[in-house]
Amino acid sequence: MESLHYNYVYGPVPSRRMGLSVGIEPIPADTCNYSCVYCQLGRTRHMTNERKPFFEVGEMLSELEMYLKDVKEYDVVTLVGDGEPTLFKGLGDLIRGIKKITDKPVAVITNGALLYEKSVRDDLMEAHLVLPSLDAYDEKSFKAVNRPYGTIRFDDVFDGLKEFSRQYKGQLWIEIMLVKGMNDSQYALEAFRGMLGQIKYEKVFINAPVRPPAESYVETPEDDVIEEFARGLKGYSINHLTESEFSSGIKDDFNAVLSIIGRHPMNQHEISSFIKSRGGDPEEVLGRLGADEKIDKLEYKGYVTYRMK
Numbered sequence: 001m002e003s004l005h006y007n008y009v010y011g012p013v014p015s016r017r018m019g020l021s022v023g024i025e026p027i028p029a030d031t032c033n034y035s036c037v038y039c040q041l042g043r044t045r046h047m048t049n050e051r052k053p054f055f056e057v058g059e060m061l062s063e064l065e066m067y068l069k070d071v072k073e074y075d076v077v078t079l080v081g082d083g084e085p086t087l088f089k090g091l092g093d094l095i096r097g098i099k100k101i102t103d104k105p106v107a108v109i110t111n112g113a114l115l116y117e118k119s120v121r122d123d124l125m126e127a128h129l130v131l132p133s134l135d136a137y138d139e140k141s142f143k144a145v146n147r148p149y150g151t152i153r154f155d156d157v158f159d160g161l162k163e164f165s166r167q168y169k170g171q172l173w174i175e176i177m178l179v180k181g182m183n184d185s186q187y188a189l190e191a192f193r194g195m196l197g198q199i200k201y202e203k204v205f206i207n208a209p210v211r212p213p214a215e216s217y218v219e220t221p222e223d224d225v226i227e228e229f230a231r232g233l234k235g236y237s238i239n240h241l242t243e244s245e246f247s248s249g250i251k252d253d254f255n256a257v258l259s260i261i262g263r264h265p266m267n268q269h270e271i272s273s274f275i276k277s278r279g280g281d282p283e284e285v286l287g288r289l290g291a292d293e294k295i296d297k298l299e300y301k302g303y304v305t306y307r308m309k
């Protein structure tokens with residue numbers, strides 16, 4: 001499969017929570033209503049809170065249908081973005097359309113900001129699995145960690161999440177991203193516990209930044225703090241450094257890596273194990289990546305992460 005020319009669909013990529021995921025991006029790159037300090041995409045370039053029909057639903061569905069013909073194995077189709085997928089007006093139609101193409105579950109990874117809008121809650125009702133973020137426990141921590149679009153208020157977002165959780169029939173998995181010194185105190189732990197008590201959800205994941213963040217001052221909490229949150233909130237800790245099982249139908253090793261890092265940054269260990277699993281030469285590919293000016297090489301946590309500029 002030569003998939004470099006696909007506009008919306010990519011993968012499968014391993015997801016730490018869901019297995020092998022075929023991704024669809026229904027929004028232009030770097031379009032978000034938050035600019036999280038830990039964002040692995042860097043600072044948000046197109047900050048907006050207006051839902052728009054950025055792309056044609058029919059066009060995305062045709063592309064997905066064609067793409068899936070060549071994908072042998074995957075567990076889930078995930079709506080995700082280089083930004084926030086609920087900003088796409090037409091999300092409900094897109095999810096309904098995907099469900100006609102595949103029997104696999106449809107998931108949406110969202111920051112959850114727009115859950116205060118009924119149209120967004122209605123659209124998300126169509127998904128089998130919704131994974132909203134919940135990184136803040138009050139307006140101050142919200143502004144510090146998520147840096148939302150000016151008119152978005154923490155109370156409205158949390159009320160939207162509570163409302164959605166009461167009506168939603170699918171699986172709701174919450175993710176809390178902990179940032180050292182910003183939302184990882186004992187006070188925060190108690191506040192999160194109180195908030196989770198008001199939501200109907202299936203799982204909560206405790207995460208920490210493992211890829212280069214938007215702001216260099218962002219630090220990962222100590223492992224024991226992450227574990228304490230996981231225990232205290234009866235959640236799962238997903239503080240692992242690498243993800244395995246990246247896969248691509250593209251034959252050429254270098255182009256296969258390019259097609260993945262165009263959507264999903266990979267660190268040197270992930271690239272090595274990916275290339276080895278295909279019987280290729282990791283050193284050769286890493287050398288070419290290192291020399292390519294289209295690729296950002298970011299040092300973080302003692303290893304290099306590769307990301308498209």
Ligand code: SF4
Pocket residue numbers: 032033034035036038039040041044081082083084111
């Ligand atoms: S919500 Fe996601 S895409 Fe948007 S800034 Fe935060 S981490 Fe980045």
